Amino acid sequence: MTHDLGIESQKSTNKAAKVEQEARKKDVRNRWLLSSPALLIIFFAAAGPLLIVIIYSFLTPGDYTGVIWTFTTDNWFNVILERDIFDDNLIWADAHLSIFWRSIKLSLVTTILTAIFGIPTAYFIATRTPRSRNIWLFLITIPFWTNLLVRTFAIQELIRNKGVINHFLQWIGLTDEPIQMLFTDFAVGFGMTYVYLPLMVLPVYASIEKLDFRLLEGAYDLYASRWQCLKRIIVPLVRPGLIAGSILVFIPCLGAYVTPRILGGGHQLMFGNLIALQFGQGKNWPLGAALSLTLMIIVMVALIYFVKITSGEDKKNA
Numbered sequence: 001m002t003h004d005l006g007i008e009s010q011k012s013t014n015k016a017a018k019v020e021q022e023a024r025k026k027d028v029r030n031r032w033l034l035s036s037p038a039l040l041i042i043f044f045a046a047a048g049p050l051l052i053v054i055i056y057s058f059l060t061p062g063d064y065t066g067v068i069w070t071f072t073t074d075n076w077f078n079v080i081l082e083r084d085i086f087d088d089n090l091i092w093a094d095a096h097l098s099i100f101w102r103s104i105k106l107s108l109v110t111t112i113l114t115a116i117f118g119i120p121t122a123y124f125i126a127t128r129t130p131r132s133r134n135i136w137l138f139l140i141t142i143p144f145w146t147n148l149l150v151r152t153f154a155i156q157e158l159i160r161n162k163g164v165i166n167h168f169l170q171w172i173g174l175t176d177e178p179i180q181m182l183f184t185d186f187a188v189g190f191g192m193t194y195v196y197l198p199l200m201v202l203p204v205y206a207s208i209e210k211l212d213f214r215l216l217e218g219a220y221d222l223y224a225s226r227w228q229c230l231k232r233i234i235v236p237l238v239r240p241g242l243i244a245g246s247i248l249v250f251i252p253c254l255g256a257y258v259t260p261r262i263l264g265g266g267h268q269l270m271f272g273n274l275i276a277l278q279f280g281q282g283k284n285w286p287l288g289a290a291l292s293l294t295l296m297i298i299v300m301v302a303l304i305y306f307v308k309i310t311s312g313e314d315k316k317n318a
Contacts (some may be wrong), residue, residue, distance in 0.1 A: 057286055059071070061284075077286055077293050080093055102269070103253075104298075105185075105244050107253035108250070137202075143197065148258050149258055182263065182265065183290075191259040196249045199248040205241070243310050
């Protein structure tokens with residue numbers, strides 16, 4: 001009798017396990033069915049075009065436009081190398097390398113400037129009353145309501161030779177002639193700092209808002225200066241927001257197109273302008289595809305670097 005009860009119990013357990021397994025399979029199948037529209041959109045809108053760009057980067061450019069379906073790796077060599085017109089030897093592509101360096105340099109400068117202006121701004125907002133805090137956040141987000149092209153033309157009006165800043169400097173007697181600011185690296189950096197500053201302020205504000213200000217009171221009681229409080233308390237505690245803001249600023253700056261195109265005047269090209277030039281006037285789609293993938297690789301390296309820093313800080317804090 002006991003043996004029969006054990007067999008029945010084993011059968012019931014096996015049946016329950018089988019039912020649970022079937023239910024789990026059905027749940028997984030339903031999840032895949034529900035997510036399939038999103039997966040198809042991701043494939044055709046992201047993975048599909050990316051695959052086309054990868055294929056184009058290994059094809060031969062056409063005589064006037066398009067591509068010739070002949071495999072080649074010259075496009076990847078032409079990203080940083082080129083052939084001498086006299087002896088056909090490979091030499092450094094100075095034009096490309098200078099644009100690469102300008103893009104990285106201006107992106108780093110923009111990130112640093114947005115951090116310099118963004119941290120005090122975020123701290124100011126976070127220390128206001130809840131009602132006024134919302135008003136200041138509202139003012140910070142207002143630029144996002146305006147098209148980037150319009151905002152860039154507004155910056156151009158400020159810094160052009162007959163613009164607001166030069167008129168003011170001449171009016172107060174600091175300069176006799178207009179200062180050439182437009183169509184320089186300064187103009188591009190100034191414009192990108194203005195455009196991407198809110199992307200630094202908001203993440204830093206989110207970190208400062210969670211800050212325990214009793215720590216600052218304790219530091220002041222121990223005769224710490226404002227600079228020491230900023231360096232040893234505020235900055236380490238808001239580091240996650242600062243890193244997030246740096247990512248949000250640095251990566252879009254690398255591929256910026258509108259701001260360098262308008263404020264640089266076609267003379268101070270950046271990575272995005274070089275890519276657009278190859279697909280447009282240059283009619284060299286394979287080289288443009290190789291440059292696009294190079295930019296993607298640089299962005300990926302930057303992301304991995306920032307993630308590594310964040311992970312290291314988390315382990316250190318733990």
